[in-house]
Structures are given as C-alpha cells and as structure tokens.
Amino acid sequence: MSDDECKGKSSWPELVGVEGKVAEATIQRENASVKAIIVLEGSSVTDDLRFDRVRVWVDKEGIVTQVPTIG
Numbered sequence: 001m002s003d004d005e006c007k008g009k010s011s012w013p014e015l016v017g018v019e020g021k022v023a024e025a026t027i028q029r030e031n032a033s034v035k036a037i038i039v040l041e042g043s044s045v046t047d048d049l050r051f052d053r054v055r056v057w058v059d060k061e062g063i064v065t066q067v068p069t070i071g
Contacts, residue, residue: 008033010070012054020058027054027068034070041065 008031015023020038027036036054039045045055049071057066 012068015056015064015068016066018064020056020062020064023056023064023068027056031070036068038062 010031012023012027012030015026024036024038027034031054034052034054036056038056038058041057041059051070054068054070056064056068059065
C-alpha cells in the first residue's frame with residue numbers, strides 16, 4: 001500500500017469493542033475518502049483490495065471484533 005493509493009488514516013484499533021454504528025461514523029468522519037461497511041462475523045466477502053473501503057466486523061450484538069482497516 002503506497003501513500004498515493006491510501007489517503008488519510010487507514011487503521012482504527014481503538015474501535016475494537018465499540019458499537020458498529022459508532023465505529024462506522026467515526027471512520028467516515030476521520031477519513032472522508034473511505035466508505036465504512038458493517039459486516040457480521042462469518043459473512044462471506046470478496047477478496048479484492050480496495051483503498052476506499054473499510055470493513056467493520058461485528059458480532060451478533062453489533063460490537064466491533066477486529067481492527068477496522070482499509071482494504
């Protein structure tokens with residue numbers, strides 16, 4: 001990942017354990033060039049690497065379980 005491909009903040013470790021909707025809003029506020037997408041643990045997703053997407057993995061209670069990162 002080069003600086004030209006990824007603009008702004010790219011990882012949010014401080015959001016593990018918070019509510020998914022809060023994490024989604026925080027990510028989009030802190031890096032306007034990405035779209036945060038809430039994904040339920042165990043869901044199937046594509047393998048493509050995108051510099052405009054952050055997956056927010058949540059458990060069945062809607063709590064973030066993994067560090068959200070661009071990709």
